[in-house]
Amino acid sequence: MTARVLAGRIDRALAAAIGCIVVLLVAGALYDRNFLSADYLLQQLQVASFLGIIATGVMLVVLLGHIDLSIPWVVTIGGMMSTAAAGHQGWAGALAIPFAIACGLGIGIANGIGVAYLRVPSMIFTLATNAIAQGLMVVHTSGFAPQDHATPAMHFLAVERSILGIPNAVWVWAAIGAATVVLLGRTRFGRRIYAIGNSERAVFLSRVNVRLVVVACFAISGACSAFAGVLLAGYSTKAYQAMGDPYLLPAIAAVVLGGTSILGGRGSYLGTIAGVVLVTLLQSILSIVQMPEAGRQVIYGAVVILMLLVYGRSAKVVS
Secondary structure, three states: OOHHHHHHHHHHHHHHHHHHHHHHHHHHHHHOHHHHOHHHHHHHHHHHHHHHHHHHHHHHHHHOOOOOOOHHHHHHHHHHHHHHHHOOOOHHHHOHHHHHHHHHHHHHHHHHHHHHOOOOOHHHHHHHHHHHHHHHHHHHHOOOOOOOOOOHHHHHHHOOOOEOOEOHHHHHHHHHHHHHHHHHHHOHHHHHHHHHHHOHHHHHHOOOOHHHHHHHHHHHHHHHHHHHHHHHHHHHOOOOOOOOHHHHHHHHHHHHHOOOOOOOOOOOHHHHHHHHHHHHHHHHHHHHOOOOHHHHHHHHHHHHHHHHHHHOOOOOOOO
16 A cells, blocks of 8 residues: 555544544534633643643554553552652652653553563553552552642643743643654654554564564653653642543543554554544533533543544555
């Protein structure tokens, strides 16, 4: 299949996501006049940035044809470890953010090793990792809500508006997104990610270290999830149990809504951005109409199944 046909498929998925965004904006404006106000839209972008950072790592893993189900408690670890370090004086408090990201990076590397070297299916291994992370955090907090609070740096990144009145969290997401676009489109590593998603065996026979690429993508996913947890802790001024639970299905839904094939090998980061904005607006509208959390989860799950039927029925592209 030619690159032109591939681009056409990505463009149609992106166009569909943008069309849905417009529909949601119109529907929201009809329901509430303030829905299209600049302040409200900036607030939605700020909320979207947390999901967008998580979806960045998820997309890399999905492009390989794998899945990362350890997101909820890796996000929680990021928040809890950063606030725990913030409670100490000196260097420990100053290194709160890097320490939390390193924790997520370590979990991601463990996931990658389990999938790439131990050959355990990613769905099973990352689900087990999520359970282990949950247990570790329960032990860490003794089952109670942690009393630690976010550092001023965490609050600055998550809440403050330093440039053009746009939340700093949006700029952080933009920087991560720009780096991801370059990674996927301009580097050998990015081309290998797509190639592995299309045919891992062919890439292996071409003498590429497939295992290392898989470990790297899971490591990036873990780091992104932990960093999002840091920002969430800064946004709410503290970390709390299960703070990452609401982000698993929305992150996967955002990726597949943007046109990334759940089977791997096809997708664009611009589509993921559109998917994140779409899911965030959907969450906002469901909140306005007071949809229960159970109903929201049903909708996210239905979206994933629908997009799996749409994108999962086509053959992979062989490069």
